[in-house]
Amino acid sequence: MALVNKVLIVGGGIGGMCAAIMLRRQGIDVDLVELNPQWAADGAGITISGPTLRGLREIGVVDDVLRVGGSWRAVDICDADGALQACVPIDPAHGADGLPGAAGIMRTALASILGDATRAAGAQVRLGVSFEMLAQDAEGVDVVFTDGSRARYDLVIGADGVNSTVRRHVKPDFGGPRFTGQGSWRAVVPRLRENSTIYMGKTTKAGMNPISATHCYLFVLDKREGMDFVAPEQWPRLLAELLEEFDGPIGDFRRALLNGSPDEHRVLYRPLAGHIIDGPWHRGRIALLGDAVHATTPHLASGAGIAVEGAIVLAQELARRHSLEGALLAYAGRHYDRARLVVSSSARLGDIERNGGSRDDHTRIMVNALQALRAPI
Known part of the structure; x- marks a missing residue:
């Protein structure tokens, strides 16, 4: 007999959709609510590491x-x-035979693929809706939605992101994510090389990762004093200033950014914040998933990956345990170390970049973390 028969997932991001697909595979009724009525992912491209490809398989x-x-x-x-200085091979993750070492895709494209799979799995998706109230007892959770409807569930999963509203029902004392002192710049550019490419300037590192047969997304991190609002109309000019020390392909992009139509490059800026919350990641019949408990910076390209893995682990534990409490404790117990590795290693890499630290230390931390993540979940 299943531990749960009816589940509500709050949040239609990567983790929430993956959880819906995995739970529907077990025959569990799943409702997914997403506040954004367009169900549209924000952002340019996203890198999908080898372990994440394994999870998506x-x-x-x-x-x-x-x-x-x-x-x-x-x-x-x-x-x-x-000018090419070195070429570093990337091995697939363990258990990912036949898959490439890494991949990239537009966030909107990934969201569309997962959205179609979520609906095809039989999850009931409601857009433009969230919860107004959660009230749980020993047998279930009563939910009042923002559209006035009501329902009762065996389990509620908060997959509603870094600023989760479900989180206050599980971790009411959590103070919120911490700004890391860096900002992330992204833009869409033509694909010039077969491989991912890192361009090393004197003070800035820029990269281009393929997101299709014809395009890459460019990514740059810079040092920021705070999370002050930066008006979108300023983004192209500020990114161009950040790239002044580059020539070659990055210089060509910079000139195009200044002289062409900025809209075609879809420039995006975001301040970076992160956190990881100690377990357990549930209270009673309300559990947290993804960025709600472990938000990370993009240094290891694994934020989406640990959300995917978290959804897989949660579904596996719900299928094999004899009590809901045991399943939710096992979910956090299995997933915590990998999530912490990503969050803490990414934060250390950011500290080195901000403070002009050792490149050897930067390389060592990155290589060790990525190698550990290649291991089975």
Whole structure:
């Protein structure tokens, strides 16, 4: 007999959709509510590491992701003018035979693939809706929705992001994510090379990761004093200023940014924040998933990956345990170390970049973390 028969997932991001797909595979009734009426992902491109590709194969969407996106099996290291200095191979994750070392895709494309799979799995999706009230007892959770409807569930999963509203029902004393002192810049550019490419300037590092057969997304991190609002109309100019020390392909993009139509490059800026919350990740019949408990910066390209893995682990534990409490404790117990590795290693990499620390330390931390993540979940 199943531990739960009816589940509500609050949040239609990557983790929430993956959880819905996995739970429907077990025959569990799933309602998913997403406050955004368009169900549209924000952002430019997203990197999908080898372990994340392995997770997406478990979810059942990796073929679609690779068909729409771009992939690579090595990283080219270039100087600020674009001259190749080294080529570093990327091995697939353990248990990911036949898959490339890494891939990339537009966030909107990934959201569309997962959204179609969520509906195809039989989850009931309601957009433009969230919860107004959660009230739980020993047998279930009563939910009042923002559209005035009501329902009762065996389990509520808060997959509603870094600023989760479900989180206050599980971790009411949590003070919120911490700003890391960096901002992330992204833009869409033509694909020039087969591999992912890192361009090393004197003070700035820029990269281009393929997101399709024809395009890459450019990514740059910079040092910021705070999370002050930056008006979108300023983004192209500020990104161009950040890239002044580059010539070659990055310099060409910079000139295009200044002289062409900024809209075609879809420039995006976000301040970076992160956190990881100690377990347990549930209270009674309300549990947290993804960024609600472990938000990370993009240094290891694994934020989406640990959300995917968290959904898989949660579904597995619900299927194999004899009590709901035991399943939810086991979920956090299995997933915590990998999530903490991503969050803490990414934070250390950011500290080194902000403070001009050792490149050798930066490389060592990155290599060790990525190697550990290649291991089975």
